[in-house]
Amino acid sequence: GVTQSPTHLIKTRGQQVTLRCSSQSGHNTVSWYQQALGQGPQFIFQYYREEENGRGNFPPRFSGLQFPNDSSELNVNALELDDSALYLCASSPRSSDTGELFFGEGSRLTVL
Amino acid sequence: DQQVKQNSPSLSVQEGRISILNCDYTNSMFDYFLWYKKYPAEGPTFLISISSIKDKNEDGRFTVFLNKSAKHLSLHIVPSQPGDSAVYFCAASKAAGNKLTFGGGTRVLVKP
Numbered sequence: 001g002v003t004q005s006p007t008h009l010i011k012t013r014g015q016q017v018t019l020r021c022s023s024q025s026g027h028n029t030v031s032w033y034q035q036a037l038g039q040g041p042q043f044i045f046q047y048y049r050e051e052e053n054g055r056g057n058f059p060p061r062f063s064g065l066q067f068p069n070d071s072s073e074l075n076v077n078a079l080e081l082d083d084s085a086l087y088l089c090a091s092s093p094r095s096s097d098t099g100e101l102f103f104g105e106g107s108r109l110t111v112l
Numbered sequence: 113d114q115q116v117k118q119n120s121p122s123l124s125v126q127e128g129r130i131s132i133l134n135c136d137y138t139n140s141m142f143d144y145f146l147w148y149k150k151y152p153a154e155g156p157t158f159l160i161s162i163s164s165i166k167d168k169n170e171d172g173r174f175t176v177f178l179n180k181s182a183k184h185l186s187l188h189i190v191p192s193q194p195g196d197s198a199v200y201f202c203a204a205s206k207a208a209g210n211k212l213t214f215g216g217g218t219r220v221l222v223k224p
Contacts, residue, residue, distance in 0.1 A: 002155070029209055040116075040201050040214030041156070054211050088155055092209045099144035099163070099208040103155035 002104035004089050010110045016077045019107045021089030023070040029053070030072040031101065032064060033088040041088055047072060048094070076109075084111045115139045116204050118215035126223055131189040133218050135202035138183060142204035145178060146212065147187045150199045159200075160187070163208075192222045 003022045011017050023030050029048045033041035043056035047066035061077040070091070076083055086108050090101035117136045125131045133147075143164045148156035162169040162176045162185070169176050175188045189196055199219050203212040 031211060033212075033214075038216075040118075040203075040216045041212070043211040043213065046211055056211070090212075094209065096208045098158070098161045099146055099205055099210075100158045100161060101209070101212060102158070103148075105153070105155045 002089055002091050002102050004087075004104035004107050006107055007105065008108045008110075010112060011079050012112050013079055013081060015079050015111075016075065017079060017109060019074045019076075019087050019089075019109070021072045021074070021091075021104060023072065023089075023091035024102050027091035027093050027102070028070055029092045029094060030066055030070065031090050031092075032072070032074045033090065033103075034058075035086040035088060035106070036082075037085070044074070079111045081111050084109060114216075115142075116202060116213050116215040118202060118218050120218050121216070122219045122221070124221045124223065125192050127194055128191045131187075131192045131196065131220055131222070133187040133189075133200050133202070133220070135185050135187075135215050136183060137185075137204050139204070139206075139213075140183070141206050142213075144205045144208055144210075145176070145185050146203045146205070147174070147176060148201045148203060148214075149196075150201065150217075156201060189220075192220075194222050194224050196220060197222045 031046035032044040035041040045055040086106040146161040147159040
């Protein structure tokens with residue numbers, strides 16, 4: 001399945017954070033979502049073959065990477081209090097009959 | 113602009129009865145509609161999806177109905193079981209594997 005690390009972390013405002021994700025075997029598309037408390041997940045960006053393939057309404061201080069082994073990173077610079085959220089990674093094959101994305105358990109970030 | 117809306121934040125139902133969850137969308141370009149279930153401290157788990165060329169899809173106890181003219185979909189769970197107690201999200205995408213736009217979720221409580 002999709003694995004994410006770390007599961008929980010605490011940072012202070014202004015710091016930088018890197019979250020990691022390993023996609024499900026055979027999946028070459030990875031996307032990241034932010035889920036604030038009490039809300040649905042919001043799309044941050046998607047990567048396919050190491051290239052950004054779509055971006056949501058997030059500022060440039062949110063950046064990502066996808067590696068040749070289809071693992072991925074989400075980097076957030078200059079952390080703000082509102083960045084406190086559950087960050088979800090999802091992977092999918094390039095084509096799918098169901099449109100399903102496979103989600104990891106998430107990394108919960110708290111910014112103090 | 114919230115393109116996918118779940119207007120009922122919570123739903124309580126007796127075990128064995130039907131749970132009906134509703135979702136409305138505004139973007140006519142959406143082509144796939146999905147339902148995810150989420151337990152606390154876990155990532156979203158895919159339940160069922162439907163493409164825009166269909167109006168109904170069944171999988172065991174779960175049935176999704178799509179009314180394109182009304183831009184409305186619903187999820188029926190019959191019979192409801194205590195293990196179904198979770199938060200349910202509807203989501204939509206413009207193509208299979210593309211970014212998902214989520215609703216805000218409906219918390220379901222199934223009482224024994």
